[in-house]
Amino acid sequence: MKFINYLESITGIGIYPLTSLLIFVVFFVAMSIWVYRSDNGFISYMSNIPLDDNSISDKPKS
Numbered sequence: 001m002k003f004i005n006y007l008e009s010i011t012g013i014g015i016y017p018l019t020s021l022l023i024f025v026v027f028f029v030a031m032s033i034w035v036y037r038s039d040n041g042f043i044s045y046m047s048n049i050p051l052d053d054n055s056i057s058d059k060p061k062s
Helices: 003-009 015-037 040-051
Strands: none
Touching: none
């Protein structure tokens, strides 16, 4: 018996792909809106964090 036969026998299985697609689209749209509306200074600050010389790991432990 193939895997598709198991899926066809489950009642209401068609809602899962639709739900996952909806979650993906909502997440993608929300992230797109957040990026579009965010401040350019914040994006610049976040992009320079890995290159910053004053990172926490460089400070000596006391």
